[in-house]
Amino acid sequence: MTAISSSTAPNGLPIHRVQLDGTRAVTVLVAFDAGARTERPEENGMAHFLEHLVFKGGEKYVTYRDVNETAENLGAQLNAYTSHDLVAFHITTRAETALEAIDLLTDFVGRPRLDAEELDRERGVVIQEIARANDQPSTVAEHLIDRAAFGDHPLGRPVLGPAEHLRDTFTREAIVAFRERQWAGARGGAFLVGNLAHLPDDGTLERLFDRFPTIAANGSYEPVQPFAPRTLVEERDSNQSHLRMSYRPKIDVGDRRARAALAIYSTLLGGSMGSRLFDEIREQRGLAYSVYALSHAFADVPILQLSAGLESGKAVEAYARMREIVTELRDEGPTQEEVARARSYAAGARVLAFENTNAVARYGATQTIVFGEPVDPDAAIAALDAVTYDEVAQVAREIADELAIAVVGPHSAADFA
Template sequence: MARIVSETLDNGLPLHRIRVDGTRATTILIAFDAGARAERRDENGMAHFLEHVVFKGGEKYEDHRTINRTAEQLGARTNAATSHDLVAFHITVRAEAAPQAIDLVTDFVARPRLDENHLDMERGVVAQEIARYLDQPAYVASRMSALATFGDHPLGRPVLGRVEHLPTFTRAALLSFRQRRWAGCRGGAFIIGNIDHVSDDGEISDLFERFPTLEEPEPYESAPDFLPRTLVERRDTNQSHLRMSYRLDYDVTDAKARAAARICAIILGGSPSSRFNDEIREQRGLCYSISAGIRECADVGVLNLAAGLASANCVEAYTRMREIVAELCAQGPTDEEVARARAVAAGRRVLAFEDTYTVALHTAHQAIVHHGDLDPDALIAELDAVTIDDVHDIASAIDPDKPSVACLGPHDAEEF
């Protein structure tokens, strides 16, 4: 079991220190419930853009060059990520350098300069990032799938946003978004791994109190009712990218149900012996890539299926994938399938949790999105404890006749 010490700072920001034995690394991660889901329609992409521009300089480390060189002198790995649920900043260092790393990351994240000249330059950088992703058919198909599943709702809009929004992301607009969404009570700071060099005399807490005290944000927009759509972008290519999504009917705040949903997805398409991979790829040779996974937001869970395949095989694969989902819904899994999937899920997590950053990001989701147990070992125990009845409960609640469908390739919507 990890050893966890938590406190809430004067600015409302929870600070969690989680000691993980057997590592010489420390990850410091700061996250807020301020991802793309928190954006208004005309702000789409702002959370991601703000994630970029804080790296341009803070009060003490005044520009990107100073930040980068300081991080290199610490031997650090630093980055950030924006999803629909969270914006998260992290730095991972050898344990001895943790205090200096905390000083660095809290400076530019909590006290960014947001210089107008830097904003102008970064708009061009982000525009190139968006263009790069739009050149990737698999990304476009996944973006279409979110729209087919959630429609014109924040969960259906792209995290990267739209190029035409970038000119509106002024310094005043970014400061307003931060003021509205980056409240300590809807975020968290996490020090994970070897914390032998992190003092508990208040000095470290003072660094995290560089974040201002802000009022609690307004609630985000609840997930919409599920109205499955079929979206096809016709392209004259030899390869098609197929996506299917089913709304899951379970309480996403229930850790046991979340674990069972993961096992259900692995049985369908999350491992080499999964039903999709075994039949559609290995026996029928219809595709090279096929998978199933769970998209789990704060108030909704979705089963996402994906396949990349020769266009001539697309409709046959789509038809059989729907049949396999229907079979699992009606008949449930076998004991052997559940046992294998449990081993896969728990084993992958054990290996992933060798990395302190992965532990930190998982913990942030637990604390901020799901309000669950922060101990990483708890997730492994939950996966190990999933029963065949738990998985059957998840599968039997799926409506196999109502997937949302997205496809990019030489097809028409009527084919699906």
């Protein structure tokens, strides 16, 4: 069994320790319920921009060079991510330097300088990142399907935001105000995962994590709206197309068992080389070079997304057959054998992922901050192992034939009616 313990810093930030035997590494991750879905319309892109800015230095490690060179001197890998759900900062290092890594991370993330000159310099960097994303048809398709499924809700907006926000409206004062609204200890968490033998148990960790400001949990996210799917096409003169299809499954996202059943359903549908989509769309029909399905649960809504990258002349046929496969699973149900195989594959993939301390830390952040459930990687694996055929068949029956569609390529919306 994984040894797990928790404490709380004076500022209200929970600190979760997850001891994993057999590793020499430690991942330290701090996350907050301050992702893109917590932004107001005029703030779209701010959560991601703030993620960039804190790396410019804190009180002890004053410049970006201090931050980067200290991490390298520790032999550590330092990074961050912003999603619709969360903003998170993480460092993975050898166990012997874990305390120094925590000192570094809590300084520049907990006490960032947010220097005005660095802010202006970083604008151009993020604007280039946005431009690069807009040059990649697969990324454009991801943005389109979010908008087709969620409209003008924050979940329908890109995490990077529009370039004009970076150019015109993101002042230092607005960024500080967003941070003070969303980075509350009670809506975040620190996760220490791996070999914890070199970490003290004398209050030192609590004092380091207390570098984050004491902020009341006064922010929130906008609840999701009823499903009103659309078909959106960005016409491009190309030989290749990118197709996305998004369903809204009828499951309770607050039920871990239901989320596990949806994960197994999406695995048998398109999550492996033995899945229905891969076998028929790619292998039997040769309609796509890339085809897959994935599921995701936000705090209040699940999604099931089907994706394909393919020759443009085959896009309409592939779309029609992919939709038919979902219908067949709804009407006829999956077979016992494919549920068993998908369950084994999904649980096995989770086991292999959890060999990585960073993956366990990321899982823990989502589990506790988004769903309010305990950090327990063993329970995550057990939940997949325990899903029954009937639970997966029930998920399949309740995937309604109502979907959002997004396509990038030489098409019109009428092609996918």
